[in-house]
Amino acid sequence: MGIRINETVPDFTAQTDQGVIQFHEWIGDSWAILFSHPKDFTPVCTTEFGAVAQLAEEWKKRNTKVIGLSVDGVEEHKRWKRDIESVAKAYPGFPIIADDDLHVSKAFDMLPADAYLPENATPADTATVRAVFIIGPDKKLKLSMLYPMNVGRNFAEVLRALDALQAAEANNVAMPANWTQGQDVIVPLSVDDETAEKKYGKINKVLPYLRYAKLPG
Helix, strand or coil: CCCCCCCECCCCEEEECCEEEEHHHHHCCCEEEEEECCCCCCHHHHHHHHHHHHCHHHHHHCCEEEEEEECCCHHHHHHHHHHHHHHHCCCCCCCEEECCCCHHHHHCCCCCHHHHCCCCCCHHHCCCCEEEEEECCCCEEEEEEEECCCCCCCHHHHHHHHHHHHHHHHHCCECCCCCCCCCCEECCCCCCHHHHHHHHCCCEEEECCEEEECCCC
């Protein structure tokens, strides 16, 4: 079974192209995004990692570390990064895990269904799907996404989701559909009108259960 929202994510030791990490220690007091890809030196993955590299300053602004993962080895990761940089015009300075024994992939349920049969499946037999895990400084899972191998992820949406998670957690609010920074947020049902007005100022009550407010500051 996969990891549930608000569950502490597995801790693990892994080799990356930047050395060995202990996952929880590596996260530290930051937010973290762990994302897997099927294989190095493949077209969709190259565009995805280029997109992540181009957002380096945005991750930094949000106190967020990013780390990739595939079943490929360290040397493959290092060589592939040169291709990513040539395509994206941005160097992928984040680490990539070399999950050559599938222990992280299985712990996070990143493998397609057929990879679990037979039990002796090896990295040569399978590849990870396109998974995204946004993890808080408390080491708990805040959001997860799964994409098939033939559809690239929208990392602008990953960034938007990260903004929403951080704002919601910091201000005890909820986010409406398609919310982006600067837009009104939703007052939780657990907060009455009087308390909401004291905390958020004027509220816009569209329905008794749908109330909008602006974030403080």
